Amino acid sequence: MTSVFKALSDPTRRKVLELLKQGPMSAGELAGHFVVSKPTMSAHFSVLKEADLVHAQKDGKQVIYHLKLSVLEEALLGLAGSFGIAMPGKQASGGVAKGETAK
């Protein structure tokens, strides 16, 4: 959970995830959307991999990154749940009961 929020705390990394939301993309193509150097982007990809928010698949000389939406969803849901925050979609779930911890 900490690693996910740490990953999300950088605007560049959030934007990478948003780009990946539209579909898998190579490291180079992703890097093309930013002004920083490719090694810097590579470091960002490492943080995202570490947080399990993306999956890297090697394809020839490229590396294709995929968003792992379920992991992001679980983190957000986990935090929202532990604060009884209701969010759009599905039906109300009542949040965490009194005295519970909401891992």
Place this chain on the structure above:
Amino acid sequence: MTSVFKALSDPTRRKVLELLKQGPMSAGELAGHFVVSKPTMSAHFSVLKEADLVHAQKDGKQVIYHLKLSVLEEALLGLAGSFGIAMPGKQASGGVAKGETAK
């Protein structure tokens, strides 16, 4: 948005917010729940204030902290929305509004 996720990226600060979820609490009482020094806790409170996740109200020689749940909710809702993540509660909202960036 970045300041909120930065604040959330530390486990101590997340736990502070969880304690505050149950109601306002003084700096000292909050600090009592952790093993770190009070000045360190004070620094954590500063980060939370900076992110507007808590409000500090002075009362005599104490400072009472209040959770600003709506700010947390908005940040989570914003990110979830920009990824089309549906979460329990309310009804679906179709994501980020026109022209918005979901920074």
Place this chain on the structure above:
DNA sequence: ACAACGATTAGACGATTAGCTAATTATCAA
């Protein structure tokens, strides 16, 4: 006025972070 208490500020320290350039690895094409 002064001592005690709750909290923050100041200053220091090691660890981590985001960024860079240069070098390296891996793959593919000529």
Place this chain on the structure above:
DNA sequence: TTGATAATTAGCTAATCGTCTAATCGTTGT
């Protein structure tokens, strides 16, 4: 085999982070 291309690793710097102790500030009770 050589060269080009995609990406990562290595090595560095400057800035920020989390933590500490010591000092200070503001309030309250004597």
